[in-house]
Amino acid sequence: MNTAIESDLLEEMIVPNISTKSVISKPSIVNSYNEWDPLEEVIVGNIDGAAIPPWHIMLQATMPLQHTQMYQQQGGQPYPKELIDAARKDLDEFVHLLEAEGVTVRRPDIVDYAKPFATPDWNSQGGLYSAMPRDLLLIIGNEIIEAPMPWRSRYFEINAYRKLLKHYFSLGARWTALPKPQLSDEIYDYTYQEEQVGKAVRYVITEFEPVFDAADFVRCGKDIFYQKSNVTNAFGVEWLRRHLGDNYRLHEIKPNDSHPMHIDATFMPLAPGKVLINPERFDKLPEVLKNWEALKAPASCIPENFDLFMSSRWLSMNILMLDQERVIVEKGETALIKSFKDWGFKPIICNFRNFNRFGGSFHCATADIRRKGSLQSYL
Ligand code: ALA
Numbered sequence: 006m007n008t009a010i011e012s013d014l015l016e017e018m019i020v021p022n023i024s025t026k027s028v029i030s031k032p033s034i035v036n037s038y039n040e041w042d043p044l045e046e047v048i049v050g051n052i053d054g055a056a057i058p059p060w061h062i063m064l065q066a067t068m069p070l071q072h073t074q075m076y077q078q079q080g081g082q083p084y085p086k087e088l089i090d091a092a093r094k095d096l097d098e099f100v101h102l103l104e105a106e107g108v109t110v111r112r113p114d115i116v117d118y119a120k121p122f123a124t125p126d127w128n129s130q131g132g133l134y135s136a137m138p139r140d141l142l143l144i145i146g147n148e149i150i151e152a153p154m155p156w157r158s159r160y161f162e163i164n165a166y167r168k169l170l171k172h173y174f175s176l177g178a179r180w181t182a183l184p185k186p187q188l189s190d191e192i193y194d195y196t197y198q199e200e201q202v203g204k205a206v207r208y209v210i211t212e213f214e215p216v217f218d219a220a221d222f223v224r225c226g227k228d229i230f231y232q233k234s235n236v237t238n239a240f241g242v243e244w245l246r247r248h249l250g251d252n253y254r255l256h257e258i259k260p261n262d263s264h265p266m267h268i269d270a271t272f273m274p275l276a277p278g279k280v281l282i283n284p285e286r287f288d289k290l291p292e293v294l295k296n297w298e299a300l301k302a303p304a305s306c307i308p309e310n311f312d313l314f315m316s317s318r319w320l321s322m323n324i325l326m327l328d329q330e331r332v333i334v335e336k337g338e339t340a341l342i343k344s345f346k347d348w349g350f351k352p353i354i355c356n357f358r359n360f361n362r363f364g365g366s367f368h369c370a371t372a373d374i375r376r377k378g379s380l381q382s383y384l
Contacts, residue, residue: 033147035178035374039224040274042378043328046109048138048169049100050370052092052363055084055134056118058158062193066209066235067266072314081130083119084363091359092136099333099367102355106327111374113138113165122161126189129157135165137365138372139269142166143219145229145249146380149173151182155192155216155236173374183244186214199263206265209235217241220267220369225274226381228293229255232272234265252380256293260286269368270319275300275350276329277383283319293384300348303340307361315364323366327353333367 034046058064059080060073068076083089100110118132133156141163143150149170151163163182174180186192191213199207210216217237222245223230229249231242246255260271260283273281280294284301305321307313313320321341325333334342336354345352357366 033178033375034176035144035147035149035173036378037144037224037373037376038146038378038380039226039376039383040373041276041326041329042376044103044108044326044373044376046111046373046375047103048111048113048142048166048372048374049096049103050134050136050138051112051115051165052089052096052134052136052360053115054117054119055089055136055363056131056158057082057084058133058156059130061157062195062197062209063156063235066197066199067264068315069313069317072312075314081119081121083117088359088362092363095355095357095360096370099355099357099360099370102333102353103327106331106353108327109375111169114168116165124160124188126187127157129160131158132160132162133158134363135162136360136363137220137369138166139365139369140218140220140267142372143222143245144372144374145224145253147177148179148181150219150245150248152219153183153186153214153216153241154218155186155188155210157188160188181248183215183217183241186216189213192216206263208233208238208265210238212238212240215241215244217245218267220269223268223272223274225277226383227253228382228384229253230258230268230272230274231255232258232260232262232265232268234267236266256291258291261288262286264317267369270317270321270323273302273322273324273368275324275326275332279348281322281324283322285319296384300344303344306337306339306341307358311358312362313364314362316361320361320364320366320369323368325367325371335361335366 057079060077064076103110113135121130141152197209221234221237271283271286278297281302282299290299302322305318307318321338330351332350334352335357342352
């Protein structure tokens with residue numbers, strides 16, 4: 006049980022208020038259409054209970070090669086306590102900072118992920134963590150959509166958020182889950198090898214069933230940008246397109262990335278007309294954004310000898326906008342902090358390096374529940 010969940014929240018969950026009448030009369034507590042409207046409420050992940058994910062072809066396609074042995078030999082075991090403690094300290098600082106800026110923070114349950122589990126088709130030596138809500142919760146307007154994530158180790162990760170989801174539902178949010186994927190062997194290409202034919206990336210997942218991670222999507226009002234990746238297939242995108250209907254347009258971006266997984270260290274919208282891009286992965290913006298300004302992220306300041314177990318150093322650009330000006334940036338990213346100032350933003354700095362080791366930064370570690378604003382077109 007997460008002690009951070011207040012007792013009023015628990016009471017609401019025991020007796021959820023689900024009458025249609027009360028739902029209609031309340032302003033929506035879940036309301037988030039883009040990455041920059043003023044942030045009022047957010048879920049921040051927990052690192053406690055994190056486990057080293059067991060080795061699988063999915064990790065071969067997405068994780069830094071130098072850590073392969075760790076996953077192969079220690080998958081299913083908890084991460085070392087000192088790493089968890091240091092990351093928790095970063096998270097605490099981040100939460101305090103958000104609260105000081107007037108943002109309400111909610112946290113998922115703390116779960117022990119170092120436990121094996123199985124479905125009728127497969128088993129996993131353990132799970133991963135509830136550190137990165139952005140990966141599994143896609144929030145569009147007043148709807149929270151559970152992503153059908155293709156890593157087997159993450160199959161039950163949503164359970165850590167169920168209390169929060171019931172809470173938001175009781176206060177009027179819409180709550181949707183994609184068809185639960187089977188994740189049988191057919192969804193994986195076990196012949197996968199990292200190779201590029203021309204510029205076409207080879208993915209480790211097939212089109213057997215709809216899958217995606219929510220972090221492969223970023224929202225700009227009526228226009229949502231996504232990438233296909235080693236965790237997001239065309240079937241999953243098509244499911245979402247049909248589900249969202251005519252009010253939204255989904256645009257694919259095609260970065261030059263040989264290990265694509267999660268768009269938010271590649272293409273990060275900051276404000277209407279402004280997007281932070283990863284200059285190693287883009288030559289130019291897609292045609293639909295021809296009137297937008299592409300701000301090139303400077304190289305990360307993460308030292309070469311600093312172990313990032315699950316990502317590239319481009320986590321530097323995985324920032325969180327509190328509104329169109331205030332942006333949370335890692336303390337050591339001096340080049341990016343300077344660039345933001347030059348571009349007219351107001352950077353707010355926070356220590357997050359020890360959390361970064363686990364594959365995400367401020368954007369990954371959050372799911373923005375409520376931003377003050379409405380559905381608009383910005384193209
Ligand atoms: N997979 C993304 C990267 O490492 C987060 O850049």
